[in-house]
């Protein structure tokens with residue numbers, strides 16, 4: 001489903017790896033006996049897995065909850081999500097609980113938020129730089145604007161109706 005959504009190729013490729021549970025998170029490195037940091041770099045409380053990092057982590061959920069307030073994005077509210085051990089479960093829940101008219105937008109936005117969470121994770125792991133959740137939300141908003149300017153019509157009016 002996500003291949004048809006509006007998103008840059010890198011985000012689609014990332015989503016594909018995520019759905020296959022092929023991201024190099026600590027749990028995967030650990031299973032292979034490879035060096036890893038064990039903890040989720042966002043909350044530093046749980047073993048890092050892609051499902052924890054992107055859907056279950058309290059820091060990630062703060063970001064999802066903020067995006068849920070945008071027009072047609074209520075299904076992004078983590079308080080409405082089921083518990084799941086695979087990313088597909090969360091993805092399907094979000095799409096299924098969004099009205100048909102907002103589905104294109106929610107697919108793009110879900111890809112963008114998971115991608116930005118991953119980039120934030122990488123900045124923390126590799127550059128020891130930490131951005132607060134509000135700063136990550138600002139980055140998401142900036143990327144949305146860039147995607148919209150690049151032709152993502154589905155992202156128009158995301159922050160309110162046109163005047």
Ligand SMILES: [Zn+2]
Pocket residue numbers: 040041042043044045046052053056057058059
């Ligand atoms: Zn976490």
